Amino acid sequence: MINAAAIILNGVFDILLLPFRPFPHLWGLLFISLLSGLGMIMVFRLVSNQDKISRLRRRMGGCILGILLHLSNPLTVMEFAGKLIWSNTVYLLYLIKPLIVIAIPLMLVWGQLDARYGAAAMDKEDPVTVTIFYEDGLPVRGSLEIGVSGLELIPPVVLIDTLDEASFRVLPVGDFHRTLEIEGVSIQVGRTESWNGCRILRGFDSGSSLKRLFCPWIGKADKTEGSPASGCYSLPDVRYGVLGGHWYWIAVFLVFSTLSAIIGAKVFNVKI
């Protein structure tokens, strides 16, 4: 069920970002950010009690004006300041319900964007460090068998007994999908092709599929006896050039989704 949801969600985002393939990555990221902001504000409108929020906002405005109007009377100023703080607390309580409703879709979008815009694809010039984690204990030194396809394994394979993990480096070769084979389990590794909106795997996990729903950068791996439980690949972070700065995708998302939410609130007359 969750696997199916994850597949559908990945598919939806693939389709949404399909028109942006020929364009720079930032465009797709901006599109999803703006869409998310708008979506969130509409959900907020549906879920929140707009009348109550509107009344409370006006009351808070009234308290601020009360402070300004009674500047010569410190007691009154304090009274209004107290009322204002109380109103803010009530406002935060009003926000709880819409925030709970928005939280899950937001986490899903967040995961998708992180998977697609958080890390750079593999580069043929740069080796990638693969770290694998074991739950049932590390295999005996020398017995760890690592097979590669489309990759070149760069020794040594480092085993850290105390942490139950092993590390090694790989370098992509050729232009096809790459897989690792560890203890007979085939694991897909990140791609070198990096079209706009492409999901880039940054690890694998043989555990619950719920995790993969919220963290779609994690690939699925079968669990067999002696195989690793999870792993991660050291792909470099990506920065985006916005307004002369170098922004992480999170900054781009937060700024532009907020901006779109504010504009959406103005256009659709949503009280926030």
Next chain:
Amino acid sequence: MFLNAIFVSLLSALIWPVAILIKLLRRRRREYARTAKRVVILGLDGISPVIAEKMMTEGEMPFLKKLRDEGTFSRLSTTCPGISPVAWSSFQTGVNPGRHGIFDFLAPDRKRYLARLSSVHTGTAPVKIGFSPIRRTVMKPFVKILRKSRPFWTLLKRYCIRSTILRVPITYPPEPLDGHLLSGMCVPDLRGTQGSYTIFTEDRPQETIAGGVWQKLEKLDANRWRAELPGPENNDGYCSTVILELVTSRKNTLLRTDNGQLELKTGVLSDWFELVFRSGRSKVRGISKFCFTEDSNGNPLLYSTALHVNPFFPSVPISHPVHYSRYLAGLYGPYATLGLAEDTWALSNGAVSGETFLEQAWSILEERKKMFFDAMEHISDGLVVCVFDTSDRIQHMFWGDGSSKGTPVHDMYRRMDSLIGETADRLGRKDMLIVMSDHGFTSFHTCIDFNRWLLENDYLVLEKGVETVETSFKGVDWSRTRAWSMGLAGIMLNLRGREDRGIVVPGSESSELLEEISEKLLKLENAEGERVISAVYPSESVYSGPYVSLGPDLVIGTMAGYRSGWSCVTGGIGKEVIYPNERHWNGDHCHDHTLVPGMLASNVKLNTEDAAILDIAPTVLRALGVAAPSYMEGKSLISRGAEK
């Protein structure tokens, strides 16, 4: 908002010492030791001392009785004539109408023989904007108060005594003071009128609607109608409108606009609903209440009150400082801002029922109470004035029902007494409470058409072929007219050099003419042979000051029950001189001012001998330790024993 709160609080804490220091340096010393730390004036428009006395005797007004027993209760002479704008102007300035220039609701335009509002002038004036070389002149609207002299609370600024003035008539546009002011009577609605309601029906009513506007309800399907609500006029002379959609279902009735929707209950007045009128890029925001009913045939009938200025986004200046109206709206929600907020026209025309009108009146009373108590809470040292005019409107509309138990007038007096009680509970030991009304009330059962009387006595002459004049003296031959009447109690001579087409020569001719008219008027009788005019006052006998010439030449004091006819007020000429008043508006105070004195009560013993409304300003100033300026004509009512 949270950050705003912290920022504003910190800023105010930083500014406070500086503000206090500046105040201390600028403060003028009071001339006397004050007798009250705070003066609270509770203005109850139109409360009749006669009814109040009767109800106190019956034990129906215990709180007012307590004031009478422990402090003061007396009659309060009103102005001539005893009309709210005139009386409240004298209250606030301490001078007679000849010095403040307000003689009636309407003032005659002597150049065009038309009526205009006496207290406010709205117009446009050229204003230069920008900087050289791109400086240009544009026409900007302005609003100017026509009341002359100074309200006494503006004098308190010099002494750093703070005031909150709420809804006192003739305070629009607001004038600066040390404190806050919310304008009252004469604040217009969004259409620029003194209050015009809207009635929506599918078919046009047969009669023209006075004081209101009819709009068509266009049927879209069985349960859906569409209508346009006309709002303010834009620069092109067209009205901007809001599209309304009325949807009825088994469950409820909804009214939708672009800005939101409102649930209506049949026969019940809604809460305030915000309406946004767009004209180009600009927006004008108003508020209105709606009432949905069905006529006997099941056809929908939608009523909308006048479009009040939204106090949160005022399109005209209704308060000082500007954000005071926003402050009140923020804390207590939207409230009526129109000068004459209770919709008397709608009740007169049958657009709303008596119950709906009362519902509206009581809700306005409650709104006003919240503002008043807020002011009392936050002004612990200084002056608080609030005028409640619901009492006036209810008596105008329900006087005919009497004042016995169960009548709206009785109910209103009871509510006003509770208000006095609630106010008294909030007073401190050193506070002075003044409860007052500007005039009393009597019945209004018969109209007197003074223009008809002038016509029949050859003082006013019509052009050939003209038999009736509906309004604005259309068809009057000014070259042969010697006198004309406009407003609620005035007769003007068509004086050469003053009126545009004046023919009466000032001097002996005008004096003789005034005497002649006065004598004849005093002999005017009804069908039963009873006199209907109790006194005629030449303006020089009742007014003094630089603006006497702006007023009427004769002020007519009618007997109780008689008042100037409806069309006569705006320059119309009816068919009869004396005719019955058939309107719902059946109580009034525009009679001989000696018949409708106001009321004065206080928690302090005052010297009420010959107490007049002009005395309130000097009394309040004296109570606060301030000498009344020499131009004020009233006297302090504070008895010598109370002065320290």
